[in-house]
Amino acid sequence: MTHITSNLRVSILKIPAAVWRILAHSFIYGFALSIADILFNFYLVSQGYTINDVGLLSMVSRAAGMVMGLPIGWLIDRFGPQRAMIGGVIGYALGWAALLQAPALPWLIAAQFVVGACYLLAATAVTPLLALVTTEEQRPLVFGMNASATLIVGLLGSAVGGVLPMGAALMMAVEPRSTVAYRVALTTVIGLSIVALWPVLVQLPAVAETRATGEEESVGSHRLSWFMLLWMALPSFLLGVGGGAILPFQNLFFRDQFGLSDAGVGLALSLASLGAGVGALLGAPVVRRIGLQRGAALLRLGATPAMLLMLTPWLPLAIIGFFARGFFIAASYPMNDALVMGATPTAQRGLAMSLMSLLWAGGWAISAVIWGWVTPIFGYGPQIVAAALAYALSALVIWSLRLQRSAEQTAA
Numbered sequence: 001m002t003h004i005t006s007n008l009r010v011s012i013l014k015i016p017a018a019v020w021r022i023l024a025h026s027f028i029y030g031f032a033l034s035i036a037d038i039l040f041n042f043y044l045v046s047q048g049y050t051i052n053d054v055g056l057l058s059m060v061s062r063a064a065g066m067v068m069g070l071p072i073g074w075l076i077d078r079f080g081p082q083r084a085m086i087g088g089v090i091g092y093a094l095g096w097a098a099l100l101q102a103p104a105l106p107w108l109i110a111a112q113f114v115v116g117a118c119y120l121l122a123a124t125a126v127t128p129l130l131a132l133v134t135t136e137e138q139r140p141l142v143f144g145m146n147a148s149a150t151l152i153v154g155l156l157g158s159a160v161g162g163v164l165p166m167g168a169a170l171m172m173a174v175e176p177r178s179t180v181a182y183r184v185a186l187t188t189v190i191g192l193s194i195v196a197l198w199p200v201l202v203q204l205p206a207v208a209e210t211r212a213t214g215e216e217e218s219v220g221s222h223r224l225s226w227f228m229l230l231w232m233a234l235p236s237f238l239l240g241v242g243g244g245a246i247l248p249f250q251n252l253f254f255r256d257q258f259g260l261s262d263a264g265v266g267l268a269l270s271l272a273s274l275g276a277g278v279g280a281l282l283g284a285p286v287v288r289r290i291g292l293q294r295g296a297a298l299l300r301l302g303a304t305p306a307m308l309l310m311l312t313p314w315l316p317l318a319i320i321g322f323f324a325r326g327f328f329i330a331a332s333y334p335m336n337d338a339l340v341m342g343a344t345p346t347a348q349r350g351l352a353m354s355l356m357s358l359l360w361a362g363g364w365a366i367s368a369v370i371w372g373w374v375t376p377i378f379g380y381g382p383q384i385v386a387a388a389l390a391y392a393l394s395a396l397v398i399w400s401l402r403l404q405r406s407a408e409q410t411a412a
Helices: 004-011 018-045 051-080 081-099 106-131 139-172 181-198 215-219 226-258 262-291 290-299 302-313 315-344 348-378 381-400 405-411
Strands: none
Touching: 018 051, 018 081, 018 106, 018 181, 018 226, 018 262, 051 081, 051 106, 051 348, 081 106, 081 181, 139 181, 139 262, 139 315, 181 315, 181 405, 226 262, 226 290, 226 302, 226 315, 226 348, 226 381, 262 290, 262 315, 290 302, 290 315, 290 381, 302 315, 302 381, 315 348, 315 381, 348 381
16 A cells, blocks of 8 residues: 555656646636536526526537537647637636526527537547646546546535525625525636636647557457447446436425525535545546456446435435435546547547547436426436436446457556
8 A cells, every 4th residue: 555655646746737737727617617516507596497497508508519529629639629728718708707697598598508518628628638748657647636626626616606695695785595696606607717727828838659559559450330339329328318317406406305505505516526526536446456347337337326315305315325426427437438448449539439428418418308397297206216227227338338358458
């Protein structure tokens, strides 16, 4: 254990300054996103919009990812990941400014499309930018740190977001659940997004590639069929279906089912973010022990009983289930990405990732709209069960993948 800790410390000390700048950006930008996640639905409800509208706007955000997925890849390749990321963050901030001034639902839909597309542009550009400024040996550690930092910051953002409306209400002499209080609180999303640009405005130096000769051929030179590519992307679609069933409504669930205040909801969501952050760090040690494919499938399966715990009427057990859901999902999806990349020829990896992203966004959008209609009639129970089934099916598909043995060994 001491040896592992020593090696980790040495590896961290070798991380370039450019990486720390990108990690700082991810932390601040993730902080802004987590505040937006907890407050936006409350802002909509305060204006008289219904849970149907909440589901519709969540669908619009994901639909932006579907429509703009391939063009975003072209933008990153054409202008470089750093410029693309900066442009995405600026567009995200402008989109939020439009959201907070939108006078009616059609204007909200248009602004939400811009927010969703620009968020995807900024978030997608981070990975190639990190790859540009690191060596191949540094990337596993750096990518893990970035994923964990982005998730754990939700712990801070959800807690702060929960109390921001109260502070705004005191400052403006209005009710904490008024539209004015939520609008003032949400302006912090714009401010933090702009601050997140500061660490990455300077030119970030690229690092020379040190890939070993012949490594690219380790997964074989064969091309996968469209059927195989779609089958490998199917777990991402099912993951989106599960996420779209619960995450757009998570804050309303805890408020409606347990009568929590905004601050209480923020605490519950912050604990879920903590679970996700811890899970992102612990996925890799699990797959080292039991294998990449088996580990990705079993970690994804763990989200099923976790979701079912949310059916309990006892708040602590529901929070434990929500915490565990975040843990298992965050632990499994990077491992599934590694599994797919290890089994896909180099010439098809971009196509494979595009399909995974598009199907995930499509699953989320469809699920969010459906449950936005169904939940007001049947309550939250059916959608929790549906999310649990989607996660179980996703795990089954990962387990069923017929991948080359050499590919799994390479990815592991």
